[in-house]
Amino acid sequence: MNVDDGQETAVLRRTPPRFITDRPHLLEDAEAALRLGKHLLFRGPTGSGKTRLAETLAERLGLEMESVNCSVDLDLEALLGYRTLGLSEGRTVVEYVEGPVVRAMRRGRMLYVDELNVARPEVLPILHGALDHRRQLTNPLTAEVVTAHPNFCVIAAINEGYAGTSPLNEALLNRFVVFDVSYVQGDALAQLIREATALSDSSQIERFVRFSADLVRASQVGELPAEVASIRALLDACDLSSHMPSLRAIRYAVANKASDPREQDLVMELASGYFSNL
Ligand SMILES: Nc1ncnc2c1ncn2[C@@H]1O[C@H](COP(=O)(O)OP(=O)(O)O)[C@@H](O)[C@H]1O
Ligand SMILES: [Mg+2]
Structure with missing residues (x-):
């Protein structure tokens, strides 16, 4: 088999699932x-x-998206760009390469800022002017004032209460409209599993939906870490279980996300209420 053959590798690629939620109005209200x-x-x-x-x-x-993933190392350059040496007509010149914030502002794109509360708080005030009615920032790398295109918009995501996160400062929080996004459950989750995974058997899907409710409950009371209740992990388990016993699929995709063996055991115990090793 030729691994470079486009047809062979194409089957590994999947288009991402349609966003499905059990929260009435979430999608329309966010769009509005x-x-x-x-x-x-x-x-x-x-x-x-x-x-x-x-x-x-x-x-x-109809907007293109620019993304920034925050980490404790996030600095101004990761947001705004950097200077580099280039050649112009045989001479060395200093060139400026735009970062995602400047690109999104100038070209009218959506800027997605993931894990905003992981960034060091002192880096973020540079965004204040871009996010309020001024829609401008002064780029310290070029001393230019960048004015946002009318289509420029920002969506930031936070994962509250995690190790390494800090509460968002009020000045920043003030500039956003806040939507809670929780794990999709119930009939909407069954629909997502049907659309996004290789599972099609209704009773099997129903068992995964109920198992997910147990995982979410256990993570809410702190018995399990949140990664274990993640819908991503559940969808992976559903996919795997179309090719192996569900308990094995759950071990790989869900239980092993926990580092503590007691947490792994709890996941498998919950799973054994719905699935057998056949
Ligand atoms: N409500 C949902 N609708 C569609 N897909 C979802 C939903 N929840 C989770 N997923 C899927 O789970 C995975 C993780 O979702 P993602 O958007 O990256 O989560 P987050 O950004 O909250 O960590 C993706 O493959 C995504 O398609
Ligand atoms: Mg994400």
Whole structure:
């Protein structure tokens, strides 16, 4: 088999699932807020569909998306760009390469800022002017004032209460309209599993929906870490279980996300209420 053959590798690629939620109005209200020129903050646990929701909104508005993933190392250059040496007519010149914030502002794109509350708080005030009625920032790298295109909008995501996150400062929080995004459950989750995974058997899907409710409950009371309740992990388990016993699929895709063996055991115990090793 030729691994470079496009047809062979194409089967590995999947288009991302349609965003499906059990929250009435979430999608329409978020879209309305963007159309009214607001910036959005999505608050919710890992794997709850925040990025997928932002991508869906960008599609609906016909906007391209620029992304920034915050970390403690995030600095001004990662947001605004950097200077580098280039050649022009045989001479060395200093060139400026735009970063995602400047690109989104100038070209009227959506800026998605993931894990905003992981960034060091002193880096973020540079965004204040871009996010309020001024829609401008002064780029310290070029000393230029950058004015946002009318289509420029920002969606930021935070995952509250995680190690390494800090509460968002009020000045920043003030500039956003806040939407809670929680794990999709119930009939909407069954629909997502049907659309996004290889599972099609209704009773099997129903068992995964109930198992997910147990995981979410256990993570809410702190018995399990949030990664274990992630919908991403559940969808992976559903996919795998079309090719192996569900308990094995759950071990790989869900239980092993926990580092503590007691947490792994709890996941498998919950799963054994719905699935057998056949
Ligand atoms: N409500 C949902 N609708 C569609 N897909 C979802 C939903 N929740 C989670 N997913 C899927 O789970 C995975 C993780 O979602 P993502 O948007 O990256 O989560 P987050 O940004 O909250 O960590 C993606 O593959 C995504 O398609
Ligand atoms: Mg994400």
